[in-house]
Amino acid sequence: MTVKKSRWLISLTAVALAASACGGGGGGGSKSKVFTFANTEPEHLIPGNTNDSYGLNVDSALFDTLMTLDANGKPVPQEAASVDSSDQKVWTIKIKPGLTFHNGEPVTAQSYADAWNHTANGANGWGNNYYFSAIDGYADLNPDKGKPKVDTLKGLKVVDPQTLQVTLSQPFSQFPYILSFLGTAPMPKAAFGDLKAYEEKPIGNGPFMMDGAWEHNRQIKTKKFAGYKGPRPAKADGVVFKTYASRDAAYTDLRAGRVDFDTQIPAAQVPQAKRLLGKRYLSVPSGTMDFLEFPLYDDRFANADLRKAISMAIDRQSIVNAVFNGAYKPTGSLLAPIVPGYRADACGQACTYNPTAAKQLFDKAGGFKGTLHLMFSNADPTYEQWMTDVANQLKQNLGITDITFDKIQASDYISKLVDHKATGPYRSNWTMDYPSPEDYLTPRCAKPTRSGYDGAACETLIMKGNGASTPEEGRKYYQQAEDLVLKDMPITPLWNWQDQAGYSGHIGDVHVDPYVQTLVHLDQVTVK
Amino acid sequence: MWRFVLRRLLQMVPVLIGTTFLIYVAVFALPGDPIRALGGDKPMPPSVYEALRHHYHLDEPLITQYGRYLLGLARGDFGETLNGQSVASLMATGWTVTVQLALTAWIFELVVGIALGVLAGLRKGGIIDSLVLSGTTFIIAIPAFVLAYSAQLIFGLKLGWFPTAGTDDGWPYSYLLPGVILGSLSLAYIARLTRTSLVENMRADYVRTALAKGLPRRRIILRHTLRNSLIPVVTYLGVDLGNLLAGAIVIEGIFNLPGIGQQIFQAVQIKDGPTVVGISTFLVLIFLLANLVVDILYGALDPRIRYE
Numbered sequence: 001m002t003v004k005k006s007r008w009l010i011s012l013t014a015v016a017l018a019a020s021a022c023g024g025g026g027g028g029g030s031k032s033k034v035f036t037f038a039n040t041e042p043e044h045l046i047p048g049n050t051n052d053s054y055g056l057n058v059d060s061a062l063f064d065t066l067m068t069l070d071a072n073g074k075p076v077p078q079e080a081a082s083v084d085s086s087d088q089k090v091w092t093i094k095i096k097p098g099l100t101f102h103n104g105e106p107v108t109a110q111s112y113a114d115a116w117n118h119t120a121n122g123a124n125g126w127g128n129n130y131y132f133s134a135i136d137g138y139a140d141l142n143p144d145k146g147k148p149k150v151d152t153l154k155g156l157k158v159v160d161p162q163t164l165q166v167t168l169s170q171p172f173s174q175f176p177y178i179l180s181f182l183g184t185a186p187m188p189k190a191a192f193g194d195l196k197a198y199e200e201k202p203i204g205n206g207p208f209m210m211d212g213a214w215e216h217n218r219q220i221k222t223k224k225f226a227g228y229k230g231p232r233p234a235k236a237d238g239v240v241f242k243t244y245a246s247r248d249a250a251y252t253d254l255r256a257g258r259v260d261f262d263t264q265i266p267a268a269q270v271p272q273a274k275r276l277l278g279k280r281y282l283s284v285p286s287g288t289m290d291f292l293e294f295p296l297y298d299d300r301f302a303n304a305d306l307r308k309a310i311s312m313a314i315d316r317q318s319i320v321n322a323v324f325n326g327a328y329k330p331t332g333s334l335l336a337p338i339v340p341g342y343r344a345d346a347c348g349q350a351c352t353y354n355p356t357a358a359k360q361l362f363d364k365a366g367g368f369k370g371t372l373h374l375m376f377s378n379a380d381p382t383y384e385q386w387m388t389d390v391a392n393q394l395k396q397n398l399g400i401t402d403i404t405f406d407k408i409q410a411s412d413y414i415s416k417l418v419d420h421k422a423t424g425p426y427r428s429n430w431t432m433d434y435p436s437p438e439d440y441l442t443p444r445c446a447k448p449t450r451s452g453y454d455g456a457a458c459e460t461l462i463m464k465g466n467g468a469s470t471p472e473e474g475r476k477y478y479q480q481a482e483d484l485v486l487k488d489m490p491i492t493p494l495w496n497w498q499d500q501a502g503y504s505g506h507i508g509d510v511h512v513d514p515y516v517q518t519l520v521h522l523d524q525v526t527v528k
Numbered sequence: 529m530w531r532f533v534l535r536r537l538l539q540m541v542p543v544l545i546g547t548t549f550l551i552y553v554a555v556f557a558l559p560g561d562p563i564r565a566l567g568g569d570k571p572m573p574p575s576v577y578e579a580l581r582h583h584y585h586l587d588e589p590l591i592t593q594y595g596r597y598l599l600g601l602a603r604g605d606f607g608e609t610l611n612g613q614s615v616a617s618l619m620a621t622g623w624t625v626t627v628q629l630a631l632t633a634w635i636f637e638l639v640v641g642i643a644l645g646v647l648a649g650l651r652k653g654g655i656i657d658s659l660v661l662s663g664t665t666f667i668i669a670i671p672a673f674v675l676a677y678s679a680q681l682i683f684g685l686k687l688g689w690f691p692t693a694g695t696d697d698g699w700p701y702s703y704l705l706p707g708v709i710l711g712s713l714s715l716a717y718i719a720r721l722t723r724t725s726l727v728e729n730m731r732a733d734y735v736r737t738a739l740a741k742g743l744p745r746r747r748i749i750l751r752h753t754l755r756n757s758l759i760p761v762v763t764y765l766g767v768d769l770g771n772l773l774a775g776a777i778v779i780e781g782i783f784n785l786p787g788i789g790q791q792i793f794q795a796v797q798i799k800d801g802p803t804v805v806g807i808s809t810f811l812v813l814i815f816l817l818a819n820l821v822v823d824i825l826y827g828a829l830d831p832r833i834r835y836e
Binding site for chain 2: 043123
């Protein structure tokens with residue numbers, strides 16, 4: 001028996017060893033000046049199809065766009081030499097000469113046109129399709145039924161290799177912001193032959209290039225692009241995006257010095273991270289907002305005073321302290337503070353905690369009959385935590401005793417909202433695409449709204465803002481639109497997120513910028 | 529014996545087809561619209577929505593979808609995840625990790641568990657016996673995630689003996705800590721099972737006969753008692769290997785091991801049918817094979833068992 005058992009063991013060990021040989025091992029080389037970034041498995045890497053923040057993190061290293069955002073959130077040229085329009089409708093884009101992709105192919109107006117035409121074509125089913133909806137001819141590429149009959153945007157004209165002319169269907173002053181979004185990055189000719197292969201190893205035009213193919217669920221290695229001629233050359237030899245399935249694991253690795261940069265320190269760990277990391281702990285303002293939205297299609301929520309009473313009965317600061325360790329910022333605006341045009345008191349009394357006034361307004365509105373359902377998805381445990389606090393405050397301050405939770409499977413949540421099947425006030429969230437009030441307000445007002453709010457008046461104001469000739473003039477209309485929404489209150493702002501980041505002692509020149517996808521300029525980071 | 533194995537293998541085919549169907553229907557019946565969820569809080573134009581539904585055949589009735597899936601399977605095509613990756617290559621990376629983790633845990637619980645059980649069983653009531661009994665009670669009483677986080681903090685972060693997370697250091701280094709934690713619960717059961725079984729067998733008539741015949745105690749234990757005592761342990765080990773291979777969502781999560789447990793958990797959350805069905809089918813296959821191996825091992829351990 002003993003003999004048998006040991007032979008059995010040896011063969012098992014052999015199997016295990018063979019398995020490990022397949023898995024491969026060993027991290028990056030220790031000599032080269034490469035740093036690591038804690039990421040999560042991206043959904044996609046092709047820019048036109050990538051709208052998850054983990055994919056965008058990688059794309060921000062691999063790709064440059066026509067415009068980029070400066071430290072004040074203003075669009076400034078990156079690959080563009082100039083972006084001009086006299087009527088906010090026809091835009092002439094000049095591209096800097098001499099720029100190339102990682103494979104040496106020159107970046108031309110055609111590279112942009114190819115990428116945009118493919119993304120804007122509904123039949124391709126790419127995630128950033130709707131960013132191109134402002135361009136003339138978008139409707140032809142996205143018919144309500146059937147396949148499109150054309151495969152290019154009518155409004156895109158390649159004048160010469162360095163000039164792209166874009167005609168929009170309506171004046172849109174915020175168009176340069178769209179050009180700063182990574183989803184509008186160009187693609188080389190080499191990509192279109194085999195898009196599946198391209199997704200595994202994208203050829204971009206940014207300061208870093210792929211170093212080997214995408215190692216799924218493990219890491220994405222990049223190295224410095226030696227032929228880079230753009231405005232942000234890389235200082236380090238490369239950046240490796242390590243994949244973490246949980247924030248806790250990434251944070252533990254940061255503490256152990258096994259990853260250099262972590263942008264998702266869990267809120268529960270903030271006090272400890274501040275103590276342990278000292279100056280290497282960063283709290284970065286974010287464009288992400290949490291809201292409580294009301295189903296206006298449910299008659300019980302039709303009265304704006306009732307919605308205001310609920311909004312005033314919520315003590316945002318106490319929830320932020322209890323659930324997020326005080327890391328998030330309670331807000332009274334539909335916009336994030338980093339958006340030019342933000343006003344801290346846009347909402348005024350209606351978003352300020354005042355239990356007495358809330359109760360008076362609640363009684364005046366006739367109170368609330370039946371069971372109050374609060375709805376959220378099961379994607380993150382904090383949703384239930386803060387909804388529990390909201391429920392307790394509504395019980396205490398408004399006397400609504402019958403409150404239940406509808407915790408919805410994450411894959412079902414969005415369909416319920418889109419199909420107007422919410423059973424009560426629900427969690428709503430918005431992540432910033434670009435720092436313009438227009439980005440925050442359009443989803444609140446443009447048909448069809450999730451809340452069922454009739455936003456026609458608000459949409460008219462947004463249109464006026466879009467057509468304005470100066471940013472200041474546009475801002476005035478956007479603010480009027482925001483005031484209108486907050487007065488009708490189909491949605492009430494709760495708090496603005498803050499990203500909790502930290503970095504290891506191995507890297508330096510960490511320059512924080514809330515307008516950069518990765519929170520710091522990866523190109524400027526140096527490795528000690 | 530070979531006829532027995534062949535018959536069991538043939539029986540697996542209808543079982544496998546049945547399970548893929550059940551799982552397919554179960555995923556189909558999950559609430560929600562996976563395509564809508566892909567867009568999240570961003571607007572998804574109707575044209576994109578329709579294009580994606582068509583691409584993943586979600587616009588077809590269940591039975592057509594399932595038929596399409598089976599046809600693909602027959603060609604060795606496991607389909608595509610909702611972000612366009614091949615399920616087969618996804619499973620390949622996941623299984624590589626899970627197999628390494630499961631085998632580490634399994635070898636640990638097998639070697640250490642049986643050894644502890646034998647030591648405790650031979651000296652019933654002795655110091656080692658008491659230590660094993662109290663130690664295993666302790667392990668059974670503590671939830672796995674507490675053990676995992678503690679081990680990660682102490683041996684990974686504070687002492688730096690093992691990597692805190694990830695698979696960068698390869699097998700076995702990256703897998704030792706999570707493997708030991710994962711195997712510790714079963715180790716406790718195996719030690720106790722071996723001990724009890726051994727103690728009972730030591731009191732059996734055949735042992736007394738052998739002793740009376742004048743056989744040395746050592747030979748009795750090795751040739752007879754231990755062999756008989758291991759029958760329940762082998763059953764347990766066989767089923768447990770299946771359990772371990774089914775993925776350890778919690779341990780994989782804490783130690784950031786991108787194994788099959790993580791993958792199936794994420795796939796169920798976003799209602800990713802092909803991934804869930806692909807992984808589950810493999811899991812069913814593993815359980816069937818593990819049971820077959822256990823049945824064969826019975827014969828090796830107990831000559832009274834014969835296969836017709």
